[in-house]
Amino acid sequence: MNEAEFKHLIEKYLDGKASDAEQVLLFSFYDELHKDQSDWNPTVMGESEEIERMILGRINVNIDANEVKPVIKRFPWWSVAASILILLNLGLYFFSQQPPAHKVTEQAISRIKAGGDKAFLILANGTRVSLTDADTGKIAEQMGLKISKSADGQLIYTISDTKLSMPTGEPVYNKIETPIGGKYQINLPDGTKVWLNAASSLRYPVIFTGTERRVELTGEGYFEVSKDKHKRFIVSTEGQELSVFGTHFNINAYHDEPAIKTTLLEGSVKVSQTSRTHSAQPALSRFLNPGQQSILSAKTFEVRTVDTESAVDWKNGRFIFNNEDIKSAMRKLSRWYDIKVSYDGNFENIHFGGSFSRTNHLADIVKILEATNEFKFKAEGREVTIVK
Structure with a gap:
């Protein structure tokens, strides 16, 4: 890649027009500079000032445009600006030929x-199944429900015997766990889709009975709840309970995070405190509209408007x-x-x-x-x- 191609690639990235392949090429080229610097001419150092003016000018253009017409874009100006500064450093390195102050322990x-699709299914009888290693097709059968793994790695429940799947006695629970460096998608018996992030778990009944559909979440999960006006869908975490009839939302409830964050993408949800987040004070509840996020900590409970794309970035890769x-x-x-x-x-x-x-x-x-x-x-x- 010559200098003109490098500058052109920077411009495409700043305009949000660089493809995934071009972005990989840009950063791969940076890798090559570490390996062999002999092919580049340091006399082009003066051109870095021109690129710096161009890039900083582009930042100002994005800021002005954002102030005049605040539209949520795929690349908000403040995110682009940060990426620009990163690329500027790459550009200055390219032209200056100066070795980095610190070389990473490569x-x-x-x-x-990177992590990938990794999870374990724990059946009600204690059987632990590695979904990572399981073959595509039927994994187990419970109470007239077939549990299978699809070709694209999803866990799916389907009714195989209507008579056997009729609820009797106490609920039977399964659990799915993702390790650190893992993620997984599950389709629950009612048709609800759940994506689990790394180091997370979901406990759920094999068959939803009564007037509610209750599951227990640790870590982070994105839910697309199947609509059923007769059965509320409830997600219980340590410190919070969320109640809906059908909607799309994300819950971040990791133990090492300072607050539980619930972000609504579609529909309406009710978020309520539970014992972890209040003592003598009365429990509070908040209703969220699409585009809003509740932040529940030991001391505060607030709702704000957020960029939902950032909240579900993990689910979108x-x-x-x-x-x-x-x-x-x-x-x-x-x-x-x-x-x-x-x-x-x-x-x-x-x-x-x-x-x-x-x-x-x-x-x-x-x-x-x-x-x-x-x-x-x-x-x-x-x-x-x-x-x-």
Whole structure:
């Protein structure tokens, strides 16, 4: 790739027109610069100033356009601006030929790959089935319901015997768990679709009985609830209960997060406190409209309008960081890449933005983040230290 092609690729990325393949090419080219710098002429250093003016000017254009007509775009200006700064660093590196101040522990980082479809199904009788290793087709049969794995990796319940599937006695529960570095989709017996993020679990009855459909969630899940006006769908987490009849929403309820975040994409939901998040104070409830997110912590319960695309980025195969706190972002990365993260220095006011594919190896993301010159990474095995 020559200098003109490199600049053209930067422009396409800033305009949001670069394909996934072109983005991979851009960052792969950055990798090559580390390996062999002999082919590039340092006399073009002066051109970096021209590119800097072009890029910073483009930031101002995006800001002005956003102020005049605040439209939610696939690439909001503040996310684009953060990505621009990353690319600017890449561009300056390209033209200056200066070696990076810190070279990532490439051998350790390069071994850490992205997560994938991994989960375990725990049947009511205690049988534990690895869905990762299970063949496509029938896995088990319970109470007249066939449990099968589809060709694209989904877990599906279908009625095989109507008489046997009639509810009798106490409910029978199954559970699906995703490990760190795993995700999975399940189609529940009522037709509800659930996507589980890494390090999450869903406990649910094999057959929904009575006047409600109740499930228990840990971690994070995205729900597309099948409509049934006679049976409420209830999602119970530690500290919160959500009630709907049919809608689309996302719940982030990891134990290591400071708050439970519920984001509504379609329909209407009622979010209520439970024992974990209140003591002597009366329990509170909030109703959400599409595009709203409730944030429930031990001390506060608020509702705000958010970019729903960012809330469900994981389900759509991406990481989207919008001026996100570095520690919050690294918690997301640690669950997906199965790493343990520690910090050396003060990171209280470090925020950044950008969008990355969840199929990228960790090394690809680390190199982009280091290009901001805000911090550097050290790694030994799966233990990663971020140094200020």
